Amino acid sequence: MPRFSLPGFESVSPSRRDALPSTDRRAVSVVVARAGSALLAALLVLFVVAAPVAAQGEWPQLLGPSGDGHAPATRTATEFGETQNVVWKTEIHxxxxxxxxxxxxxxxxxxxxxxxxxxxxxCVDRxxxxxVHDRLLFEEAEPKFCHDMNSYASPTPVIExxxxxxHFGVYGTACLRTDDGTVVWTRRDLPxxxxxxxxxxxxLWNDLLILHYDGFDYQYAIALDKRTGATVWRNDREIDYGTDNGDVMKAYNTPTVIRVDGRDLLIxxxxxxxxxxDPATGTEVWRLRYPEFSSTGRPFLAGDLLYVNSGFGTAQLFAVRPDGSGDITDSHVVWQVGKGIGSKPSQIAVDGRIxxxxDQGVLTMLDAATGEEQWRKRLDGELFxxxxIYAGGYLYFCSHxxxxxVVRPGAEPEIVSVNRxxxxxxATPAVAGESLFLRSRKALYRIDP
Known part of the structure; x- marks a missing residue:
């Protein structure tokens, strides 16, 4: 049986001591050498409490540490709203x-x-x-059309x-220092x-920043040196789209790196x-074909299967064994389902269920192994x-x-609360420590239990 894992980001934070800065770790070591047990216990508590926020977990990319919507948090709020359990609210222009x-x-x-x-x-202080920083990065005299359901700033950053x-697509990509917000490099020449x-x-993968440019005119994946912005490789799509209509060639998906049999694969x-x-070279290993276009939902690995959303018009969800080569459409698809699959939101797996x-607000639960529908219910909200995301044992669904x-997953999912x-x-929520961070159209909220 192939072995699968997600490289790059750990799902569980390191121990709080290991997360301390090196100077604090040395201080703890001195205490260990010199203190008695009672004093040692007190001082260790002091150092743990004073540990930096990083010890409580980060959310470095779209859909979290592993890119699959799972947060390491064990406790998060289930009852909240505009004036309930809001630690702060910051307007974002x-x-x-x-x-x-x-x-x-x-x-x-x-x-x-x-x-x-x-x-x-x-940048907002957590x-x-x-x-903390509000850095003007790019100006564009004549931007091209953007659909009202989209924005010119829809791509989510990645941080380390x-x-x-x-990243703002064709309008520019910028690497900034997080300490002072200064720009390290920019690219605006990618068509x-x-x-x-x-x-x-x-x-991010190793020293590479990997991007998708799937437009009306050009379609390619590209890897940049994350320290300089220089191009390392570019893979131009060689796909039979079945038409010369560029509207069918565009897509909005985010690249994902998984590990299969000891080898990293860029999905x-x-x-x-x-x-x-191959994330190091951009060389194609395998491909899965489907009739849909404008793929948006991010692929994710759960157990031994990779789940791929095909996009628009009517989305399908494919469960695929990701250990093949060449065209795997007829050989590695375990199941595919076309009913109840959203085109824009990503799917999520919890305890053997998808x-x-x-997009129209109906939540469907599928058996992850077979694709069989097990439950469905319409949620509050007309569009999604x-x-x-999954945090603290609950699923969170944000509507337009x-x-x-908030849903408690399981054989019989339970609607725990609807928060106004x-x-x-x-935007998709983020989680750090026990805090939820929700970005509405105009503001960012921190929600604590």
Missing amino acids: GKGWSSPVIWRNQIWMGTADEDGKRFWGV ETGAV EGFVYL CDHFRGPGSSPT SATSKACLAL YSIH SSSP EGPVT FDDGFM
Whole structure:
């Protein structure tokens, strides 16, 4: 049986002692050498309490540490709202569906003018909600059309120790230092007509920043040196789209790296196909074909299977064995389902079950091994674009209109609460420690239990 795992980010934070800065670890070592047991216990508690926020877990990319919507948190709020359990609320200017990413005490996200003429990276203090950096990164005199359901700042950044990478599709990509917000490098020379606005978020693998540009005119995956921004490889899509209509060639998916049999694979879903590439070179390993286009939901690994959402018009969800080569469409598909699968939100797996929120608000639960439907229910809210997350033993679903539904997963899922806000949600939530971070159309909230 092949062995599968997710590289790059750990799902569980390191021990709190190991998360201390090296100077604090040395201080603890001195205490161990010199203190008696009672004093030692007291001082160790002091150091643990004083540990940096990083010890409580980060949310470094779209859909969290493993890119599958799972948070390591064991306790999160289930009852909250516009005025309930809100630690702080910070207005975010402009229009952006970028989800927040979190590292230590910083929360970063992108935003832009509604007309797409200016683009910013915004950093908020995790503890206070104060805006730390509000960096104007790019200006565009004549931006191309963006659909009202989208924004010019929909791609979610990716963050690591010392650096954050903000991406606005063809309008620009920037690497910033997180300590002072200074720009390290930018790229604005990568062609793509998104046709409906940008949507694909970046991912990090080793020393590479990997991006998708799937537009009306050009379609390719590209890897940049994360320290310099220089191109390392580019893979131009060689896909039979069945048409010369570029609207069918565009896509909004985010690359994902998984590990299969000791080898890393870059899962690069797009219109009409999902490709597995060697992340070091961009060389194709296998492909899965499907008839749909404008793929959006991020692929994810659960157990031994990779789950791939095919996009629009009517989305299908494929469960695939990811250990093949060449065209695996007829050989490695375990099951495929076309009923109840949302086109925009990603799906999520919990305890052998797949939860899929349709764009129109119907939540469906499938058996992860067979694809058999086991349960369905309409949630509060008319439209859903945000992807669900799993934290503290609960699933969270954010709607366009404002209701956020909390569901306890299981053989008979339970609606735990429906929480109301003054504005709706397009961005996917983030989690750090026991805190939920929800970005509405106009503000960022921190919610604590």
